[in-house]
Amino acid sequence: xxxxxxxxxxxxxxxxxxxxxxxxxxxxxxxxxxxxxxxxxxxxxxxxxxxxxxxxxxxxxxxxxxxxxxxxxxxxxxxxxxxxxxxxxxxxxxxxxxxxxxxxxxxxxxxxxxxxxxxxxxxxxxxxxxxxxxxxxxxxxxxxxxxxxxxxxxxxxxxxxxxxxxxxxxxxxxxxxxxxxxxxxxxxxxxxxxxxxxxxxxxxxxxxxxxxxxxxxxxxxxxxxxxxxxxxxxxxxxxxxxxxxxxxxxxxxxxxxxxxxxxxxxxxxxxxxxxxxxxxxxxxxxxxxxxxxxxxxxxxxxxxxxxxxxxxxxxxxxxxxxxxxxxxxxxxxxxxxxxxxxxxxxxxxxxxxxxxxxxxxxxxxxxxxxxxxxxxxxxxxxxxxxxxxxxxxxxxxxxxxxxxxxxxxxxxxxxxxxxxxxxxxxxxxxxxxxxxxxxxxxxxxxxxxxxxxxxxxxxxxxxxxxxxxxxxxxxxxxxxxxxxxxxxxxxxxxxxxxxxxxxxxxxxxxxxxxxxxxxxxxxxxxxxxxxxxxxxxxxxxxxxxxxxxxxxxxxxxxxxxxxxxxxxxxxxxxxxxxxxxxxxxxxxxxxxxxxxxxxxxxxxxxxxxxxxxxxxxxxxxxxxxxxxxxxxxxxxxxxxxxxxxxxxxxxxxxxxxxxxxxxxxxxxxxxxxxxxxxxxxxxxxxxxxxxxxxxxxxxxxxxxxxxxxxxxxxxxxxxxxxxxxxxxxxxxxxxxxxxxxxxxxxxxxxxxxxxxxxxxxxxxxxxxxxxxxxxxxxxxxxxxxxxxxxxxxxxxxxxxxxxxxxxxxxxxxxxxxxxxxxxxxxxxxxxxxxxxxxxxxxxxxxxxxxxxxxxxxxxxxxxxxxxxxxxxxxxxxxxxxxxxxxxxxxxxxxxxxxxxxx
Numbered sequence: 001x002x003x004x005x006x007x008x009x010x011x012x013x014x015x016x017x018x019x020x021x022x023x024x025x026x027x028x029x030x031x032x033x034x035x036x037x038x039x040x041x042x043x044x045x046x047x048x049x050x051x052x053x054x055x056x057x058x059x060x061x062x063x064x065x066x067x068x069x070x071x072x073x074x075x076x077x078x079x080x081x082x083x084x085x086x087x088x089x090x091x092x093x094x095x096x097x098x099x100x101x102x103x104x105x106x107x108x109x110x111x112x113x114x115x116x117x118x119x120x121x122x123x124x125x126x127x128x129x130x131x132x133x134x135x136x137x138x139x140x141x142x143x144x145x146x147x148x149x150x151x152x153x154x155x156x157x158x159x160x161x162x163x164x165x166x167x168x169x170x171x172x173x174x175x176x177x178x179x180x181x182x183x184x185x186x187x188x189x190x191x192x193x194x195x196x197x198x199x200x201x202x203x204x205x206x207x208x209x210x211x212x213x214x215x216x217x218x219x220x221x222x223x224x225x226x227x228x229x230x231x232x233x234x235x236x237x238x239x240x241x242x243x244x245x246x247x248x249x250x251x252x253x254x255x256x257x258x259x260x261x262x263x264x265x266x267x268x269x270x271x272x273x274x275x276x277x278x279x280x281x282x283x284x285x286x287x288x289x290x291x292x293x294x295x296x297x298x299x300x301x302x303x304x305x306x307x308x309x310x311x312x313x314x315x316x317x318x319x320x321x322x323x324x325x326x327x328x329x330x331x332x333x334x335x336x337x338x339x340x341x342x343x344x345x346x347x348x349x350x351x352x353x354x355x356x357x358x359x360x361x362x363x364x365x366x367x368x369x370x371x372x373x374x375x376x377x378x379x380x381x382x383x384x385x386x387x388x389x390x391x392x393x394x395x396x397x398x399x400x401x402x403x404x405x406x407x408x409x410x411x412x413x414x415x416x417x418x419x420x421x422x423x424x425x426x427x428x429x430x431x432x433x434x435x436x437x438x439x440x441x442x443x444x445x446x447x448x449x450x451x452x453x454x455x456x457x458x459x460x461x462x463x464x465x466x467x468x469x470x471x472x473x474x475x476x477x478x479x480x481x482x483x484x485x486x487x488x489x490x491x492x493x494x495x496x497x498x499x500x501x502x503x504x505x506x507x508x509x510x511x512x513x514x515x516x517x518x519x520x521x522x523x524x525x526x527x528x529x530x531x532x533x534x535x536x537x538x539x540x541x542x543x544x545x546x547x548x549x550x551x552x553x554x555x556x557x558x559x560x561x562x563x564x565x566x567x568x569x570x571x572x573x574x575x576x577x578x579x580x581x582x583x584x585x586x587x588x589x590x591x592x593x594x595x596x597x598x599x600x601x602x603x604x605x606x607x608x609x610x611x612x613x614x615x616x617x618x619x620x621x622x623x624x625x626x627x628x629x630x631x632x633x634x635x636x637x638x639x640x641x642x643x644x645x646x647x648x649x650x651x652x653x654x655x656x657x658x659x660x661x662x663x664x665x666x667x668x669x670x671x672x673x674x675x676x677x678x679x680x681x682x683x684x685x686x687x688x689x690x691x692x693x694x695x696x697x698x699x700x701x702x703x704x705x706x707x708x709x710x711x712x713x714x715x716x717x718x719x720x721x722x723x724x725x726x727x728x729x730x731x732x733x734x735x736x737x738x739x740x741x742x743x744x745x746x747x748x749x750x751x752x753x754x755x756x757x758x759x760x761x762x763x764x765x766x767x768x769x770x771x772x773x774x775x776x777x778x779x780x781x782x783x784x785x786x787x788x789x790x791x792x793x794x795x796x797x798x799x800x801x802x803x804x805x806x807x808x809x810x811x812x813x814x815x816x817x818x819x820x821x822x823x824x825x826x827x828x829x830x831x832x833x834x835x836x837x838x839x840x841x842x843x844x845x846x847x848x849x850x851x852x853x854x855x856x857x858x859x860x861x862x863x864x865x866x867x868x869x870x871x872x873x874x875x876x877x878x879x880x881x882x883x884x885x886x887x888x889x890x891x892x893x894x895x896x897x898x899x900x901x902x
Contacts, residue, residue: 036200039208043196046212047189050219053457054185057223060458061231065174068232072173079170080118086110092168095161100138108156118171121233127156170232177231184242188222191249198253206256206570207503210562213496214252217547218245218555220489224476225550227458228469237469237550244552248559255563256570260314261511272311272318273358279304279311297371305374306557312358312378313518319355320389321511324583327390355386372407372419373541377525379403385518388587396594407539426539431623433756438634439466441622443475443534445636447609448617449775454482459779464637469550471542474534483610489548490531490599496562497524497595501588503569505581513581516568517588519561528598535605537598618775619768623753631753632763638775639768648704649741649794651716651733653802654834660706660716660734667705677806679707708802710844711809714861715800729865733796743792744770799834812841824862838863 071077078088086106093102112118112127129142130153136143145154157165172180192215199206222245225237279299287299297303320327383399410416411423421434429440442465449460462468462476469476478486497520504516523546530545532538544554609617621633650661657673658666667674704719706712717725717732724730739745748767752760773785780786808825816823827837840862860866 036196036204036208039196039199039211042209042212043192043215046215046219047192050188050215050222051185053220053223054181054226056456057226057458058181060456061227062174062178065177065232068170068174072170077168077170079173080109080113080121081171083110083113092165095164096141098138098140101141104139105156120235121166121169121171122162124157124165124169125155125159125162128153129156166233172232172236174232177236180236180239181226184222184236184239187239187242187246188219191246195249195252199256202257204256204566204570206566206568207499209495209499210566210569211252213492213499214547214559214562217489217492217496218248220477221473221548221550223457224462224473224480224548225469227460227480228463228476230463240552241550241555244555245559247552248555251556251560252563252566255560256566259567260515260564261509270315272315276308276311276315277361279308303551303553305371306553309374309378309381309522310519310557310561313381313522314515315358316355316382316385317511317514317518320385320514321509324389324510327386355382371542372416372422372539373529373543376403376529376541377522377543380525381518381521384521384591385514388517388584388591389514391583391587393587393590422539422541426533426536429536429622430620433625433631435625435627436466438622438624439472440534440536440540441620441624441634442466442637443472444536444609444617445638446472446475447478447534447606448614449636449638450479450482450485451610451614451776452483454478454480454485456480461638470544471530471540471549472534473545473549474531477548478534478606478610483606486606486610487603490602493523493527493546494599497527499569500524500562500565501592503565504588505578505585506571507568507581508571508578509580510584512568512571513584516565517584517591519564521591522561523558524595528595528602531602532598535602535609537601537605615769615772618772621765625756629756630761631755633753633765635766635768639771642771642774642778643742643744643746643768646743646790647794648719649743649796651737651741651796651798653798653800653805654836655801655803656797657802658707659712659798659800659802660704660719662704667707674707677708677803681706681709708806710858711806712802713844713859714840714863715798715805715838724859730861731864733798737796740796741794743794744789746770799829799836800838801836805837805839808837808839809841809843812839816841822860822862822866824866826863840866 068077072079075091078092083089086103086109089106089109090102093105096102096105108127108129109124112123131146131151134142134146134154141158142154142156145158192211195211199211218241222238222241225241229235229237283297283299283304287297287304297305380400380403383396383403386399387393387396407419407423411420414420421432421437424434425432425437425440429444432438446460446462446465446468449455454460457480460476460479462479465472465475474486474489477489481488500516500520500523504513504520507513507516526543526546529538529541529543530549533540544551546558547555618636619639621635623631623633625631648662650663650666651659653659656670657677658670661667706716706718713723714730715733717723717730717734719734725732725735734741739747746766746768748765750762751765753763754760770789773783774789777783777786804827808827812823812825823841825837825839826835827839828834829836838861840860842858844858
């Protein structure tokens with residue numbers, strides 16, 4: 001037999017005043033007659049803000065595309081979707097050694113393109129070739145990858161090869177990108193215009209702030225999607241995002257105009273629970289995850305978890321609306337709790353067990369799916385709704401502690417793997433033990449880059465953060481809009497949650513209240529979880545940020561949720577309805593306080609990263625496991641990119657002859673002199689990567705050229721391969737004058753990094769602190785701090801005379817070859833003590849690709865670090881001066897020692 005219990009205060013509800021028809025004074029009804037004039041004005045204002053953001057992003061993103069059409073005409077880049085023959089691709093594949101391999105790769109790419117239009121250059125990386133089609137003689141590179149991987153197929157190109165090829169390929173032209181942007185913006189605004197017109201036509205009386213709020217959020221999301229990916233090479237995220245918004249607006253209307261409480265569905269909560277269980281089971285059996293993740297979230301092209309969350313909210317709302325009085329008033333007396341029973345008052349098991357078992361079953365399913373985010377959202381949702389129904393907020397704290405212990409136990413057990421990794425990343429974001437463990441560090445670098453005001457829409461590099469379009473979208477907002485922008489976005493979410501709670505209070509029935517509270521909590525909890533994850537207040541959970549993140553399943557679900565809230569807000573604010581929800585207002589108040597406390601903590605943490613210590617976080621290194629199984633330091637890629645673009649200074653002899661340079665213009669200016677001196681690595685590719693032609697083709701001027709090849713190796717070293725870089729018996733100018741050549745000091749020290757096998761390896765720690773002004777003022781080349789760094793003289797001028805050095809080496813070659821010994825010569829100026837030449841023989845005729853195994857070989861600098869046993873000595877007096885025909889050295893004495901190898 002059903003039992004209904006009411007309090008005396010509830011039975012003394014005041015009667016409505018005559019003529020008030022039971023309405024609560026002071027609460028609006030959505031405008032006079034549902035005209036929605038305020039909504040129209042706010043939508044117009046929000047639309048103007050969104051349009052301004054889109055225009056700013058477009059201007060920033062399209063600026064580097066001005067010369068693309070010319071490059072297409074010159075053949076420097078190729079539009080894949082316009083390729084008609086394989087020959088168009090062959091010039092781009094010069095990095096493949098074998099001509100047969102170049103032809104094979106070009107044919108396969110053309111076949112893939114002809115099968116359908118490509119919208120992402122990265123699709124090439126997914127083309128695989130079966131092992132049976134790979135001839136080791138014709139396709140040596142693919143054959144080597146097959147053998148190394150042990151698989152029955154190989155990718156057409158390795159990841160490194162794809163990175164080389166990608167800058168030369170396009171999948172759309174700037175005109176096509178402009179078209180997709182205009183179409184996406186039109187779809188975005190059309191969705192909200194449609195929603196407003198339908199509500200106006202139906203004389204809808206619901207909340208007039210909801211649509212403007214989600215227009216601002218989704219409009220910002222659209223602008224971010226424009227800037228997160230390469231506009232000509234990657235997926236057009238902004239267009240797909242806009243399509244999701246348009247469909248979401250339709251669902252918003254369905255939720256707003258369809259009253260759930262007037263259907264038989266609410267009182268039959270088991271259907272929602274059953275459907276949620278079926279979807280969870282299908283995910284476990286047939287679902288998949290993104291990339292190599294073991295999380296199961298995708299099924300038949302959508303993410304059922306978004307529907308599962310809505311279904312469980314419907315079930316819990318129906319159950320607690322029917323049972324809240326029993327859960328409060330009927331205590332459990334059958335358990336032998338003793339004195340604890342007087343403090344811990346439990347509800348009757350037959351009333352409490354059904355939702356506990358239901359939510360526990362679903363959470364177990366999520367455990368099998370290895371998906372942490374939805375599990376935390378649903379666990380928190382259940383605990384909060386249960387506490388509000390019980391009227392005891394302490395129950396939520398006890399439940400939260402239990403969930404935390406369960407997650408920690410999973411972390412210690414290492415299962416599920418993804419959950420353990422995310423918790424491990426949260427505990428130690430700057431030192432992780434798994435591949436991809438730098439995600440949180442990348443997000444913090446992005447936030448620190450934004451600082452107080454951000455880089456500006458489209459001017460940052462938030463796309464460097466993994467999953468910036470989904471899990472890490474808050475870091476993208478923080479980088480481009482800064483602390484103030486994130487503060488504004490947080491205020492929009494807070495206002496949305498406040499309007500949701502208001503709608504729950506206006507619902508007028510327990511079911512409507514729990515439904516409104518549950519749906520509001522879905523938005524609030526997802527926002528709190530992802531914001532807390534990015535700020536390291538909580539482990540990263542992988543949930544989407546409502547209306548900001550890319551993801552059409554989540555977008556549709558969130559629009560439907562807000563639509564239902566709009567429908568609840570349209571109800572008449574009756575006095576009798578307010579009395580029905582009055583028992584829950586205390587619990588709702590605690591919910592607001594809890595969310596407010598969390599928001600304050602997030603604000604303090606954000607201020608630390610973006611206002612108080614941004615430079616410290618910006619330059620901090622993170623140790624993460626690399627693809628080759630070695631743990632190394634990684635640094636903010638923005639600073640590393642800036643460091644790579646600063647031209648390294650040249651090394652010249654006393655007469656200004658370049659001995660090492662990255663400047664093609666300098667080589668060209670000294671072409672005649674270098675040719676006369678017999679610079680073997682000047683005009684050709686002899687000596688590896690050191691040709692002038694290669695340098696001229698390098699836009700960032702990072703190709704290092706050594707015109708005299710191995711003859712200057714002992715003096716300069718080789719920056720390209722760093723042979724013997726760590727040897728103590730070397731004095732390489734490239735290494736020892738590093739600070740001068742770079743123009744900044746990035747050396748912080750050496751630390752030992754523990755490896756997965758338990759060993760420790762010494763690693764140089766880099767400090768990019770001096771480059772921070774170049775990042776902060778990257779678009780201000782005339783800024784004093786930028787000029788201070790870039791204006792430094794980075795040229796190293798030696799006292800060495802390269803003509804004397806070459807002459808001394810030839811003398812050493814002649815006599816050492818006859819004697820069969822190694823030899824060295826040091827030439828000093830007798831008057832000033834300047835070192836004029838330091839020659840060793842043998843020297844590497846060509847710079848080798850790897851250090852020689854033979855001790856005392858061509859890499860030994862005998863002039864400065866050789867062993868000098870007794871040997872013969874001879875003097876070269878005026879003979880060398882005569883050879884050089886330099887009157888300045890006439891009459892000076894130079895000493896050369898011809899010594900046997902030690």
